[in-house]
Each structure stands twice: as C-alpha cells, then as structure tokens.
Amino acid sequence: MRVLVTGATGFLGYHLVRRLMEKEFRPIVTRRSTSDPRRLRDLESLECIELELRSPESIRKALQAARPDAVIHCAAYGVDHRQQDPLEAIAINLTATTSLVEAAASVRVARFIHVGTCFEYGDHPGPISETTPLQPRSLYGATKAAGTLLALERAGHHGLPLCVVRPFGMYGAREGEHKLVPLIRRACETGEVLPLTLGEQVRDYSFVGDVTEAIFRLLNAESFPSAEIFNLAGGVPITLKDFILACASVFGGEALMGFGMLPYRKNEMASLVANCGKWERFCGHPVFRTALAEGLALMKRPMEDR
Structure with missing residues (x-):
C-alpha cells in the first residue's frame, strides 16, 4: 500500500513513517521548503515529494503525481505553543486540510486518516468522549477543530472514506x-x-509507539471506519x-x-483526560499498552x- 504522510518530519509523523516501513508499506513523505528533515535521516530509501501546504495547486499536483492508496494527514501549525500567527494557523490547519481532502477525493484515495488533537475539546472536568462539545481555548485547538469539521463535511460530500483521530498527550x-x-x-x-x-x-499521556500502532491498525482495518472520530489516549x-x-x-x-x-x-x-471506550469497542483493546x-x-x- 502506498501511503502519503504529511508532517512526516514532525514527532508523530516520523514514528508513523518508521512503522509503515517496518511493515513493508510504501510511505510517501511530503516535504515543504521550510521542513527540517533531521528526524528522517535514519530512514533509508524514502520516497519524497515536494508539497507546499499553502498552495492548493501544489497539493493537487502532488496527489496527482503520487496517486497514493491512503493518506495520513499529520501536518499542523501550532503544536509548538509559541506559534501564534492566526493567518498561518488558518492557512495550514483549515485551508490546507480542506485542499488535501479535495485533492485526495479527486484521485480516489481509498483511506484518509486526519490527525486532529485533544485541544479541539478544550477544558472539561471529566473524561472526554468523542461526542463532548468542542470548546477550544487556543488558536491551535480552534483551527484544528475547524479543520476537522470541514474535512468531515468535504469527505462526506465527495464520498471519500475519512476518519479522524484525536491523540491526547504523547511522549517518546x-x-x-x-x-x-x-x-x-x-x-x-x-x-x-x-x-x-x-x-x-x-x-x-500515552507512549507515542502506542498511538502509532493504533493509527496503523486503523489504516489496515478490514472495515475502514469512515466518518468516525476516535480519541487515542490511555484514559x-x-x-x-x-x-x-x-x-x-x-x-x-x-x-x-x-x-x-x-x-x-x-x-x-x-x-484533559480521554474516554477511550469507542476505540476499545472498535479495536478490542486499549490504546494504552x-x-x-x-x-x-x-x-x-x-x-x-x-
């Protein structure tokens, strides 16, 4: 399976690419002009393509050239709390996400996994389920929530199989x-x-390897859970x-x-604590291992x- 991964130079993206390679999948890594490739240096024979997230045309051309079977969209702005430019957050987390979904639909991608974030939920006193109302309290959370909602709407409009994962705290x-x-x-x-x-x-908090394995299981699921959202955490x-x-x-x-x-x-x-019951019902075991x-x-x- 050819899997296009955005944000592969980031923390979670790197571990996903590594896992895909271990399982003999064919990851296609997208690279921006501003990307820092240091994390990927130990991974040999990677297929890389240029993709500027601020350019819908660049996204369209990259998807047409790569023709992936699946997409895992990890790229985001604001993971670093020091990133506080609202226009950049909208450009990457909302506009680029929408363009990527549209482009994936146009080349008939079979499975699209959109990586959201727990920060879409905001502050809640108890365990947060996937149906908890979104009330983000940060630029990152607000624009990621908007990106998730629009990705689901556009995927539904085009008939693109897309599901959303929302990791909580990770370390590794x-x-x-x-x-x-x-x-x-x-x-x-x-x-x-x-x-x-x-x-x-x-x-x-969850170990990044557990979150990576959960996303890989989604990608490889016999029945892909299109239009579903899953919290990925230990609970x-x-x-x-x-x-x-x-x-x-x-x-x-x-x-x-x-x-x-x-x-x-x-x-x-x-x-910021997850209720992971939905994932456990889908997969049969917790994310947290x-x-x-x-x-x-x-x-x-x-x-x-x-």
Whole structure:
C-alpha cells in the first residue's frame, strides 16, 4: 500500500513513517521548503515529494503525481505553543486540510486518516468522549477543530472514506526540544533547575509507539471506519506534577524540578483526560499498552533498539 504522510518530519509523523516501513508499506513523505528533515535521516530509501501546504495547486499536483492508496494527514501549525500567527494557523490547519481532502477525493484515495488533537475539546472536568462539545481555548485547538469539521463535511460530500483521530498527550523519542519531556531530560543532564508551574493540571499521556500502532491498525482495518472520530489516549489521569516527577526520577533529577516558579499560561486547561471506550469497542483493546516507566526507559535506549 502506498501511503502519503504529511508532517512526516514532525514527532508523530516520523514514528508513523518508521512503522509503515517496518511493515513493508510504501510511505510517501511530503516535504515543504521550510521542513527540517533531521528526524528522517535514519530512514533509508524514502520516497519524497515536494508539497507546499499553502498552495492548493501544489497539493493537487502532488496527489496527482503520487496517486497514493491512503493518506495520513499529520501536518499542523501550532503544536509548538509559541506559534501564534492566526493567518498561518488558518492557512495550514483549515485551508490546507480542506485542499488535501479535495485533492485526495479527486484521485480516489481509498483511506484518509486526519490527525486532529485533544485541544479541539478544550477544558472539561471529566473524561472526554468523542461526542463532548468542542470548546477550544487556543488558536491551535480552534483551527484544528475547524479543520476537522470541514474535512468531515468535504469527505462526506465527495464520498471519500475519512476518519479522524484525536491523540491526547504523547511522549517518546524524537520529540521536539521545546516539549516537556525533552526539557526535563535536559535539566537533569545539565543540572539546571527547570522552572515549572505548580503542576496541578490533570493530563492523559500515552507512549507515542502506542498511538502509532493504533493509527496503523486503523489504516489496515478490514472495515475502514469512515466518518468516525476516535480519541487515542490511555484514559488514565495523572497530574502534571506526578508525570514530571516520574520523568525526572528516570533521568535522575527530581530535585531540579522547579514547581511553582512559573504562573499558569493564559487559558490553561485544568483537565484533559480521554474516554477511550469507542476505540476499545472498535479495536478490542486499549490504546494504552506501555506503562509510563517502561516508555521512559525506552527513551534512554539507542534509537535502533526501541
């Protein structure tokens, strides 16, 4: 199966491409002029095509040239909370997503997996199901929610088999250096105190390998669940403080975690925990299969052994 993957130079995209190659699928990696290819350097014989997400014509030509059997759309703007340009967020998360769905329909792609985000839901006090109302509290969440809704509408209009996954918190190898676990690890290695909030927020973390495997199962499902949305998470609540301390204990620096040194961000969400019952009914088992201690231990091993 030829699978076109957008956002392959990102955290989740890289792990998906790696998994596809392990299973002898043929990933086709899209690359923008601004892409950083460092994550992909250890993957040999990759088929790459140029695709500028801001250009509907570039997207159309890329899909016509590649003629993939399936598409996994991981590319997004705003995963890094420092990215706060609303026009860029609309261009990538909404307009480009819509153009990609239209182009995929035109070349009769058989399966399209759109990677959304838990931030589409916003802040809710209890476990969040796929029917929980969307009330995003960030630029990233709002534009991703709009992109998901329009992708579903356009796919339905064209008869394109499309489903949506919404990963919650993820951790694992090759995560961006600005993300929480790499920051914890760097502090432990350098001996510098890491400024943090009090860490009272409740979150739901999964090892990236578990999320990758769930998406691969969707891609390879005997009956593709078109027009469905799935939360991908553990459904196991943990305070941010406890998660941070678990990470720091593995990397050797619990005393370096500076809790209370930073204020909470504007529009900070108190709780972001998934109800994963729908996925378990579909697949027969939870997304969450790797315990936190096991996942963190894997991060300490060389990449080729993970």
